[in-house]
C-alpha cells in the first residue's frame with residue numbers, strides 16, 4: 001500500500017522549492033484560510049475548492065442579488 005502522506009509531502013516540497021511556488025495562493029473563500037496550488041492554465045483560480053468555497057461565494061452573490 002503506498003504511503004499517501006509521504007507522497008503528498010514530497011510533492012509539496014517540490015512545489016515549494018520549484019518553479020510553481022508562485023502558484024501557491026491563499027483561498028479567497030469567506031472564513032477560509034486554506035492554501036492551494038493554482039494549476040489552472042490562466043493562473044486565476046481563487047478558491048481552495050470550487051465545490052466548497054467557490055460555491056459559497058457564488059451563493060452569497062446570488063443571495064445579495
Ligand SMILES: [Zn+2]
Pocket residue numbers: 027028029032033034047048049053
Ligand atoms: Zn477555501
